[in-house]
Amino acid sequence: xxxxxxxxxxxxxxxxxxxxxxxxxxxxxxxxxxxxxxxxxxxxxxxxxxxxxxxxxxxxxxxxxxxxxxxxxxxxxxxxxxxxxxxxxxxxxxxxxxxxxxxxxxxxxxxxxxxxxxxxxxxxxxxxxxxxxxxxxxxxxxxxxxxxxxxxxxxxxxxxxxxxxxxxxxxxxxxxxxxxxxxxxxxxxxxxxxxxxxxxxxxxxxxxxxxxxxxxxxxxxxxxxxxxxxxxxxxxxxxxxxxxxxxxxxxxxxxxxxxxxxxxxxxxxxxxxxxxxxxxxxxxxxxxxxxxxxxxxxxxxxxxxxxxxxxxxxxxxxxxxxxxxxxxxxxxxxxxxxxxxxxxxxxxxxxxxxxxxxxxxxxxxxxxx
Amino acid sequence: xxxxxxxxxxxxxxxxxxxxxxxxxxxxxxxxxxxxxxxxxxxxxxxxxxxxxxxxxxxxxxxxxxxxxxxxxxxxxxxxxxxxxxxxxxxxxxxxxxxxxxxxxxxxxxxxxxxxxxxxxxxxxxxxxxxxxxxxxxxxxxxxxxxxxxxxxxxxxxxxxxxxxxxxxxxxxxxxxxxxxxxxxxxxxxxxxxxxxxxxxxxxxxxxxxxxxxxxxxxxxxxxxxxxxxxxxxxxxxxxxxxxxxxxxxxxxxxxxxxxxxxxxxxxxxxxxxxxxxxxxxxxxxxxxxxxxxxxxxxxxxxxxxxxxxxxxxxxxxxxxxxxxxxxxxxxxxxxxxx
Numbered sequence: 001x002x003x004x005x006x007x008x009x010x011x012x013x014x015x016x017x018x019x020x021x022x023x024x025x026x027x028x029x030x031x032x033x034x035x036x037x038x039x040x041x042x043x044x045x046x047x048x049x050x051x052x053x054x055x056x057x058x059x060x061x062x063x064x065x066x067x068x069x070x071x072x073x074x075x076x077x078x079x080x081x082x083x084x085x086x087x088x089x090x091x092x093x094x095x096x097x098x099x100x101x102x103x104x105x106x107x108x109x110x111x112x113x114x115x116x117x118x119x120x121x122x123x124x125x126x127x128x129x130x131x132x133x134x135x136x137x138x139x140x141x142x143x144x145x146x147x148x149x150x151x152x153x154x155x156x157x158x159x160x161x162x163x164x165x166x167x168x169x170x171x172x173x174x175x176x177x178x179x180x181x182x183x184x185x186x187x188x189x190x191x192x193x194x195x196x197x198x199x200x201x202x203x204x205x206x207x208x209x210x211x212x213x214x215x216x217x218x219x220x221x222x223x224x225x226x227x228x229x230x231x232x233x234x235x236x237x238x239x240x241x242x243x244x245x246x247x248x249x250x251x252x253x254x255x256x257x258x259x260x261x262x263x264x265x266x267x268x269x270x271x272x273x274x275x276x277x278x279x280x281x282x283x284x285x286x287x288x289x290x291x292x293x294x295x296x297x298x299x300x301x302x303x304x305x306x307x308x309x310x311x312x313x314x315x316x317x318x319x320x321x322x323x324x325x326x327x328x329x330x331x332x333x334x335x336x337x338x339x340x341x342x343x344x345x346x347x348x349x350x351x352x353x354x355x356x357x358x359x360x361x362x363x364x365x366x367x368x369x
Numbered sequence: 370x371x372x373x374x375x376x377x378x379x380x381x382x383x384x385x386x387x388x389x390x391x392x393x394x395x396x397x398x399x400x401x402x403x404x405x406x407x408x409x410x411x412x413x414x415x416x417x418x419x420x421x422x423x424x425x426x427x428x429x430x431x432x433x434x435x436x437x438x439x440x441x442x443x444x445x446x447x448x449x450x451x452x453x454x455x456x457x458x459x460x461x462x463x464x465x466x467x468x469x470x471x472x473x474x475x476x477x478x479x480x481x482x483x484x485x486x487x488x489x490x491x492x493x494x495x496x497x498x499x500x501x502x503x504x505x506x507x508x509x510x511x512x513x514x515x516x517x518x519x520x521x522x523x524x525x526x527x528x529x530x531x532x533x534x535x536x537x538x539x540x541x542x543x544x545x546x547x548x549x550x551x552x553x554x555x556x557x558x559x560x561x562x563x564x565x566x567x568x569x570x571x572x573x574x575x576x577x578x579x580x581x582x583x584x585x586x587x588x589x590x591x592x593x594x595x596x597x598x599x600x601x602x603x604x605x606x607x608x609x610x611x612x613x614x615x616x617x618x619x620x621x622x623x624x625x626x627x628x629x630x631x632x633x634x635x636x637x638x639x640x641x642x643x644x645x646x647x648x649x650x651x652x653x654x655x656x657x658x659x660x661x662x663x664x665x666x667x668x669x670x671x672x673x674x675x676x677x678x679x680x681x682x683x684x685x686x687x688x689x690x691x692x693x694x695x696x697x698x699x700x701x702x703x704x705x706x707x708x
Contacts, residue, residue: 049694121559121632
């Protein structure tokens with residue numbers, strides 16, 4: 001397939017791995033160099049192509065918090081189910097949010113219990129359902145980082161313009177920069193460099209990450225999602241380390257412009273405002289890390305339209321996702337890994353999605369044993 | 370438009386007329402036309418084909434009922450024929466039980482019955498018994514179909530996952546994921562138009578040539594729900610062996626590749642309805658492939674991997690990039706990813 005196969009070329013990958021090994025040897029650390037990929041899309045590519053096993057031992061990839069489905073806290077899932085269970089409501093959601101467990105089950109279970117929950121591929125599909133069912137309340141379960149924020153925002157603006165009164169959004173959009181900062185501020189951090197999220201950066205540009213380089217002196221390379229993109233970005237991080245540099249570099253220049261996407265940014269600032277704090281599964285509450293709809297769009301805000309319990313359900317005490325996310329622990333070193341916490345009955349965020357680091361390790365370890 | 374009503378399920382004249390006009394007319398054979406409570410088959414006739422009876426059943430609830438490359442009727446016949454054939458059986462007789470939601474257009478029922486009849490004729494099997502129920506709106510989704518099949522296993526043919534051994538070759542008969550992609554696209558809620566047809570086909574003739582060319586064949590299974598990935602995991606578990614795949618050798622249609630790229634799906638888990646996985650001794654692999662390629666349903670046959678004693682019970686993919694990953698059994702359905 002054109003524009004795809006070129007980025008999966010085995011010979012080029014071998015060259016990159018050789019260069020990465022050479023640089024890692026030149027840097028010569030006693031313990032493995034930790035590089036965090038922030039985005040779940042990168043984690044997916046790393047597992048999908050077996051990239052981890054191709055890298056030399058000196059490189060350890062830490063799979064960061066960037067799977068927006070994994071980091072949804074149980075309380076928000078409970079709220080979502082509460083909305084979906086109200087009479088007359090059609091709840092629309094992206095497919096992979098269906099299996100995320102709340103404190104009393106997932107959306108998949110709520111659907112089996114009779115809630116009208118439908119899978120959509122974009123918020124505009126949800127708006128179409130609302131137009132088709134004027135007698136029903138159609139709620140879109142909006143989630144994701146800046147990548148999916150603009151499409152939700154534009155859909156809300158369209159609903160406003162066309163006066164679609166039975167459409168609303170349960171807003172769980174989160175923003176990546178405060179989260180990277182929270183990780184950088186943790187005292188036990190050993191991460192030496194970051195692969196920056198390509199699709200988020202397509203929207204916000206590369207400037208918002210400057211603090212990572214300037215203030216924390218860590219290299220950050222905004223990376224694409226094909227396997228050669230990931231390998232080249234790892235190589236670029238290592239080159240910065242070898243040169244003693246800490247900069248924000250853009251490997252994904254074919255998609256990401258330095259200033260981001262102006263139209264998308266306009267839509268974001270028109271529709272959302274920052275929440276003072278937002279709860280993350282595995283990381284706890286992070287200041288200014290989530291957004292909600294502005295007052296001007298209050299009537300499209302499901303949280304104001306429906307009685308939402310809003311209960312805060314703390315992560316189970318035994319769960320050590322936070323330490324795994326920061327690279328302090330390997331998945332199998334967590335207290336509940338493989339016992340209380342398995343892919344069938346996940347306790348923590350990282351076991352929820354097949355992209356979660358723990359789910360991936362579990363599959364390998366359980367079967368290889 | 371004439372539709373099926375609850376009176377068609379009442380056991381009276383309306384029901385008899387519907388069954389006669391739709392099913393008896395389409396399937397048209399003396400065993401069925403007798404309309405007894407059972408079809409009667411002489412044992413001596415069965416014994417001519419082999420020494421063991423093969424018996425299987427399958428239900429079909431596909432949505433939509435008609436899709437590019439087939440419909441629920443053809444699916445039922447081919448699926449049941451394949452479930453018999455992968456065990457080395459010669460498929461002979463099928464049953465057809467339908468549960469119909471009131472309001473189903475009778476024309477659609479005619480089309481499905483004729484399609485079943487055509488598929489049965491092509492496969493050389495007869496639909497010899499059946500049942501019709503009509504349920505109120507909402508009690509089922511338009512039409513559910515259950516087909517049961519009887520076949521006879523040839524004397525001397527012995528297939529089973531326990532016979533799989535390290536060194537064996539893993540073969541498939543053509544491009545993967547067509548059926549799953551065609552169904553997803555035909556549902557229409559993806560707003561994606563994909564020129565993909567279901568691969569729905571009866572494989573018993575192909576399997577017959579495969580078994581003649583490779584008498585040592587260990588195991589065959591049709592890779593339906595859960596796709597090739599699921600079948601291989603089942604084999605690895607049952608045989609207590611590892612299976613290693615070469616991603617570059619996995620045959621995929623360009624349109625299916627693109628479809629999966631856009632939706633974040635893995636084609637190895639997509640359903641097929643005319644594709645099989647065969648495990649054959651390495652020494653017979655070339656002959657098995659040549660035999661399959663000589664048949665239209667096996668023209669795209671290829672070797673995608675091998676069985677190993679390393680990492681037992683695990684399916685490992687050597688990726689196109691040169692890395693390795695575990696190909697696991699899914700916990701549930703494959704769900705599209707947002708990121």
